[in-house]
């Protein structure tokens with residue numbers, strides 16, 4: 037098929053079956069688990085997913101790819117194609133309509149320009165996915181799997197790790213794509229917790245703490261958080277909350293999700309008492 041790949045849609049397509057076979061084998065799909073694929077492109081990964089899952093729903097934004105995908109998988113009863121933007125689509129409705137009560141997972145070679153919004157939508161929506169297996173830029177994979185104090189540990193790491201466990205699988209070199217991107221990629225699984233180990237009193241305050249803690253990396257936590265909570269809490273009160281468990285010069289990047297949640301709970305209680 038004659039097709040000009042669109043850079044703006046992150047269309048770096050995999051060129052051989054080798055990598056799609058490996059991705060499909062670690063994505064959690066099996067004879068009892070349906071799959072939502074985001075961005076099927078020409079269908080190279082879709083083909084592997086259809087071999088192992090009773091139902092594959094592929095969501096593709098580019099209407100030019102739709103006739104090709106429909107004809108490639110014509111006759112596959114377990115294939116459903118949805119021509120929508122994954123950010124705008126109603127996933128609750130798709131899951132209910134297409135999967136009924138079947139457990140499902142997400143598998144995708146994600147378009148790089150929109151990785152974080154997609155991952156956050158999949159986690160914030162509380163869709164009960166068995167797992168979310170995605171190929172992302174290698175640096176993003178490293179960031180999502182980073183531990184406190186490690187390079188790359190930041191707001192997105194803490195946010196994703198609040199909802200899920202991140203497992204790194206394997207690296208994929210740029211030469212496996214057409215066109216060849218400037219960066220390498222890696223495949224990771226994000227496995228949402230059925231029961232989150234960290235439960236802040238107020239999720240909104242927790243995410244304000246996370247955003248604030250990493251907004252200015254060189255600042256101490258007390259200074260970063262006073263920019264966020266300054267109108268609700270004095271700097272002295274913030275300092276006293278932080279020094280109950282940490283040094284006054286601690287920085288956001290030193291704290292794990294549980295420690296950030298503890299600070300958020302103390303801030304929340306303080307604000308409520310005011």
Ligand code: SAM
Nearest residue numbers: 048049050075076077096097098121122145147
């Ligand atoms: N799965 C194919 C492969 O591995 O070769 C294509 C992957 S390519 C990196 C990303 C795909 O996501 C493209 O097909 C692109 O058109 C699609 N895409 C980009 N933005 C999207 C969006 N917001 N919603 C759904 N699909 C999108």
